[in-house]
Amino acid sequence: MSNQSVNPVMHTYGRFPITLVEGKGSYVWDDEGEKYLDYSSGIATCNLGHVPEVVEKAVQEQLSKLWHCSNLYHIPTQERLAEALTKNSCGDQVFFCNSGAEANEAAIKIAKKYGHDVLGQEAPTIITFNNSFHGRTMATLSATGQKKIQDGFAPLTPGFDYLPFNDYQALEKLKEKKPVAVLLELVQGEGGVIPADLTWVKQLEAICKEHDILLMIDEIQTGIGRTGKLFAYQHYGIEPDVISIAKGLGSGFPIGAIIAKEYVANVFSPGTHGSTFGGNPIVTTAGLATINHLTQTNVLEEANEIAEYLWAKLEQLVSDKQEIKSVRGKGLLIGLETEGKAIDYVNKAREEHQLLIIVAGPQIVRILPPLTTTKEEVDEFIGKINKIFQ
Numbered sequence: 133m134s135n136q137s138v139n140p141v142m143h144t145y146g147r148f149p150i151t152l153v154e155g156k157g158s159y160v161w162d163d164e165g166e167k168y169l170d171y172s173s174g175i176a177t178c179n180l181g182h183v184p185e186v187v188e189k190a191v192q193e194q195l196s197k198l199w200h201c202s203n204l205y206h207i208p209t210q211e212r213l214a215e216a217l218t219k220n221s222c223g224d225q226v227f228f229c230n231s232g233a234e235a236n237e238a239a240i241k242i243a244k245k246y247g248h249d250v251l252g253q254e255a256p257t258i259i260t261f262n263n264s265f266h267g268r269t270m271a272t273l274s275a276t277g278q279k280k281i282q283d284g285f286a287p288l289t290p291g292f293d294y295l296p297f298n299d300y301q302a303l304e305k306l307k308e309k310k311p312v313a314v315l316l317e318l319v320q321g322e323g324g325v326i327p328a329d330l331t332w333v334k335q336l337e338a339i340c341k342e343h344d345i346l347l348m349i350d351e352i353q354t355g356i357g358r359t360g361k362l363f364a365y366q367h368y369g370i371e372p373d374v375i376s377i378a379k380g381l382g383s384g385f386p387i388g389a390i391i392a393k394e395y396v397a398n399v400f401s402p403g404t405h406g407s408t409f410g411g412n413p414i415v416t417t418a419g420l421a422t423i424n425h426l427t428q429t430n431v432l433e434e435a436n437e438i439a440e441y442l443w444a445k446l447e448q449l450v451s452d453k454q455e456i457k458s459v460r461g462k463g464l465l466i467g468l469e470t471e472g473k474a475i476d477y478v479n480k481a482r483e484e485h486q487l488l489i490i491v492a493g494p495q496i497v498r499i500l501p502p503l504t505t506t507k508e509e510v511d512e513f514i515g516k517i518n519k520i521f522q
């Protein structure tokens with residue numbers, strides 16, 4: 133018999149004590165009818181706001197046609213989404229899966245296979261960076277350069293090595309280590325909203341090209357317009373060999389993917405990788421509507437204007453407020469370095485000011501507005517922030 137006093141959901145999240153039941157645009161409502169300004173966007177996932185009409189309509193139409201058929205058959209929406217993603221990136225081919233971790237798993241597998249098949253390596257290794265976050269599966273937590281994520285899960289998956297992020301000496305070590313690939317975020321999200329330096333990334337890319345190392349960018353948090361361009365790598369003028377995406381791609385429907393250059397994609401053949409649900413008709417319909425909206429309307433342009441407006445206000449707060457020490461990030465992926473504990477401000481925001489924001493470290497508050505947020509909402513947000521911080 134089950135013990136009724138025990139929550140039947142495993143305790144893997146320290147959940148905030150509210151229950152959200154409805155959302156529209158930048159707002160959500162709880163089961164008591166309380167309205168919140170949601171500047172967390174389901175952790176950088178609801179980039180077009182909650183229940184965006186373009187996605188809702190497309191999915192509703194698909195719901196009455198076909199939900200799932202497996203990847204044993206052609207899926208038109210999957211092919212159209214792959215086309216949209218390759219047209220709007222430097223990649224040539226796409227593999228679809230269901231989450232960020234699963235996208236990075238695909239990146240890890242394709243890199244290892246490339247090492248074996250193309251470079252003739254016996255034990256290909258992948259370099260990742262300290263403070264990174266790449267997921268919670270065994271391989272992706274092994275790729276993650278944070279001890280707290282790995283603690284308790286030894287033995288880890290072998291084949292990973294770590295170097296310091298934004299560190300020029302690390303680039304010299306990279307040459308000696310001769311990995312098959314590097315995997316990195318261009319703004320470390322979970323690790324504290326830390327952007328990679330432009331010059332460092334350029335040098336990293338040059339070394340990768342010169343030494344036959346695959347450059348793999350984890351765009352799971354930075355992608356799908358979050359930093360002001362469809363992909364963050366587009367700010368850096370680089371061309372990654374593999375890009376992993378998830379979070380914002382389905383506007384809340386669970387979908388992940390890697391986009392790879394053809395010469396990398398070629399190492400996957402039938403039977404080497406797969407996913408039953410991966411890219412099914414429903415999630416790729418959501419993804420296609422999302423990407424089309426971002427690439428065929430001026431929503432990103434408007435998001436950039438809003439971001440500029442918001443950044444100016446936040447920079448003003450850095451000088452006005454003792455408790456806000458700095459602001460960092462890119463576009464609408466923003467970290468506030470705080471004097472006190474980040475979680476205390478996050479709780480105060482929710483409990484006293486009906487504002488949803490999250491943490492990205494003990495003293496980093498993370499702000500992830502929907503890309504569709506308005507000037508009026510930014511003003512409302514700044515009004516709340518003014519009351520939360522001394």
Ligand SMILES: *Cc1c(COP(=O)(O)O)cnc(C)c1O
Nearest residue numbers: 231232233265266267321352353
């Ligand atoms: C969220 C995240 C992941 C993991 O994605 P899941 O969908 O939770 O598996 C991996 N990498 C980065 C950079 C992320 O932000």
